[in-house]
Amino acid sequence: MLTTQKEVLDIALAWQGSRALLAAVELNLFSTVGEGSTAAEIAERVGTDTRCTERLLNVMVTLDLMSKQGEVFINGPAASQYLVPDGNDYLSMLHHTAFTYRNWGALDQAVRAGTSTISTAWDSDEHRDAFIEAMHRRSRGDAENLVNSLDLSGVDHLLDVGGGSGAYSIALCQANKGIKSTVLDLPGVTQLTRKYVAEAGLSERIGTREGSYLETEFGAGYDLVLFSAIVHINSEQENQFLMHKAFEAVNPGGVIAVHDFIMSEDRLTPAKGAMFALNMIVNTRGGDTYTKGEISGWLMDAGCETLHSTRTGEMTSMLTARKPLA
Ligand SMILES: C[S@@+](CC[C@H](N)C(=O)[O-])C[C@H]1O[C@@H](n2cnc3c(N)ncnc32)[C@H](O)[C@@H]1O
Incomplete structure (x- = not known):
C-alpha cells in the first residue's frame, strides 16, 4: 500500500x-x-x-x-x-491511443452513466486503417502462440469473427495447408483484410464476409470459430448471443475458441487487465474484461462441452470448447 x-x-x-x-x-x-x-x-x-x-x-x-x-x-x-x-517496430498503435485519450477524459461521466458517453466510432478512415495496421503488427508478433494453442487436426474451414487484418487466419492457414478461412468484419475493414491476405499470397484460401457480427449471419459448416480480442468489446449479453450464434454455425465436433484477456475471479489480476476494463468502459457501449468463469459459462450455456484453457501471453489465454457430436 x-x-x-x-x-x-x-x-x-x-x-x-x-x-x-x-x-x-x-x-x-x-x-x-x-x-x-x-x-x-x-x-x-x-x-x-x-x-x-x-x-x-x-x-x-x-x-x-x-x-x-x-x-x-x-x-x-x-x-x-x-x-x-518507417521502421518495423513503429508503434502505430499510439495514434489510436491518442484518440482514446479523449474518451479517457470523460471516465467519470462513463462510470456515472455505465457506458461511454461519447462517440466510440473511428473518426476517420485514416484512424480505422491505422488501428487495423496496429492490430496486424501485434497479432503477427504473437501468432505463433495462438497457433500452438489450437488443435488444428480436422479443421477445414475456420470462421474468424472480427478478424481484422486476417493476421491470425493467415498464420493458421500457413500452419496448416488444409485450412481455409472466412474473416467476418465491418464494412471498410474487409477491404483492408483482402489487402493483407493478398500480400500473404492467400487470397484463394481466405475470404471475407462483411457486416456486424451482431447482425450478419455467420453461415454454417465451420470446424473452428475464433473470437480473438472480440469479447472485451461487447457486453455480457452480446457475448452470450455471439456464443449461441457460433454454436449454430460450427459443425458437430467442431470448436469455438475465445482468445482474450482473462481476469482472475476477483478481477484484480492481471493489473493491466483491470486497467483495460476502464479502457473498454470509456471506449465502448458495453465492453469489459471477463473472467474465465464468465467466458466458460457462455460457452457451456450455448451447449458446448469439454472446455480447455491455454495461456498465450502475459494477459491473454485461449479458451476452447467443443460442440458435442450428437
Ligand atoms: C481488437 S480488434 C481484433 C482483431 C483480430 N481478431 C485480432 O485478434 O487481432 C477488433 C476487431 O473487431 C472488429 N469489430 C468491432 N466491432 C465489430 C462488429 N460489430 N462486427 C464485426 N467486426 C467488428 C474490428 O473492426 C476489429 O477488426
Missing part, C-alpha cells in the same frame, strides 16, 4: 508525460527531427508555434526520448526505433 504524498502525486500527474508524448506523436515531431533539427525548423515543417514546439521538445528530452545539443534536438534510440514510422 502507498504511504507518501509523493507516491499519490506521481499517480495523479502521470498523465502529463503520456499526453506530451502522444501530442509529439500526433504532431509527427519524431519523424520530423530527422538527423537533428532546431525547434524553429521542426515548427516550420509541421506548422506549429515555435515557442510551444520548443517546450514540447524539451519535455521529450526530459523523458529521455530525445537529446538536445545547443539548439538542436536529436531522437534517442527508443524514439528512432519505435516512434519513427
